[in-house]
Amino acid sequence: MLKAETAAFDAVAPWLTEARWIAGGHPGTGGTVAWMKRAGFHVGRRLGNRIRRSGGFVARCLRVADPDIPLPDNPGEPGGWLDWGCDCAPQVGAVAILSDAASGSPAHVGFYVAEDGEAFHVLGGPRADAVSVGRHSKTRLLGFRWPPGHRQTGQRLTAPPEHADPT
Numbered sequence: 001m002l003k004a005e006t007a008a009f010d011a012v013a014p015w016l017t018e019a020r021w022i023a024g025g026h027p028g029t030g031g032t033v034a035w036m037k038r039a040g041f042h043v044g045r046r047l048g049n050r051i052r053r054s055g056g057f058v059a060r061c062l063r064v065a066d067p068d069i070p071l072p073d074n075p076g077e078p079g080g081w082l083d084w085g086c087d088c089a090p091q092v093g094a095v096a097i098l099s100d101a102a103s104g105s106p107a108h109v110g111f112y113v114a115e116d117g118e119a120f121h122v123l124g125g126p127r128a129d130a131v132s133v134g135r136h137s138k139t140r141l142l143g144f145r146w147p148p149g150h151r152q153t154g155q156r157l158t159a160p161p162e163h164a165d166p167t
Contacts, residue, residue, distance in 0.1 A: 012153045013093025014065040019111055019123050022057070023131040054108045055081060057125045058095055061111070062147060069147050079106035081145060088146040090115065092153045096122045097142040106142055110134070114159035121164040135164035 059075035072080030081097050088094050090112050098120075100107035110124020113133060120138060125131030146152050 012151055013111075015061040015147075016093055016111060016113075016123070018061040018064040019057075019131065022061070022125070023123060023133075054078060054110060054124050057131060058109050058111070066147070066150070069149075077106075078109050081109050082106060082143055085145040085147050088144050088152055089154075090120065090144050090156055091146075092155045092157060094144040094146055094152075096120055096124075096136075096144055098122070098136050098140045099142050101137070101140060108136070112144065114157040114163060116159060116161045116163075119161065119164070121159055133164040135161060 053076065055072075055074075055076045055078050058081070059071050062069045062071065070084075072084045074080050078097060081095055085095070090096075092113060094112045096110055096112045097106055098108040098110075099105060108122075108124065110122035112120060113123050114121040115138075116135075118138060119135040120141065121133050122136055123131070123133050
């Protein structure tokens with residue numbers, strides 16, 4: 001996320017604080033798997049697959065920010081986020097659900113932080129077993145969702161393509 005914007009958005013989307021903390025080198029993907037188990041979520045045998053852990057990362061960030069935020073029944077499953085919360089426009093802090101480029105099925109979730117003309121910049125994990133901002137083609141978007149009971153930021157940010165790692 002662009003540094004000048006972080007404090008203002010953290011007040012409205014406090015889950016970004018946890019997401020950036022993890023991205024800063026703190027226990028990420030392995031810690032998220034352990035967190036999901038401690039929180040009582042079913043950890044399927046494919047959880048080791050990087051796609052499934054992205055949902056766990058989003059769930060962890062949301063629950064650390066607000067322990068009362070309801071989550072999908074299986075937050076590690078990207079498709080479970082499609083009906084979660086409230087539908088919303090792209091905005092800082094929104095949960096982005098992205099498809100697999102080949103199959104079109106839900107494959108990744110993360111937090112919208114910015115965009116350029118061709119791609120959304122999504123903070124999520126794991127990417128190379130770390131949490132980072134990835135650049136995802138806008139054609140892969142399945143939807144944006146917002147946590148129920150929380151005020152939306154309503155802010156879209158434009159950033160240069162090099163703001164994110166290509167995916």
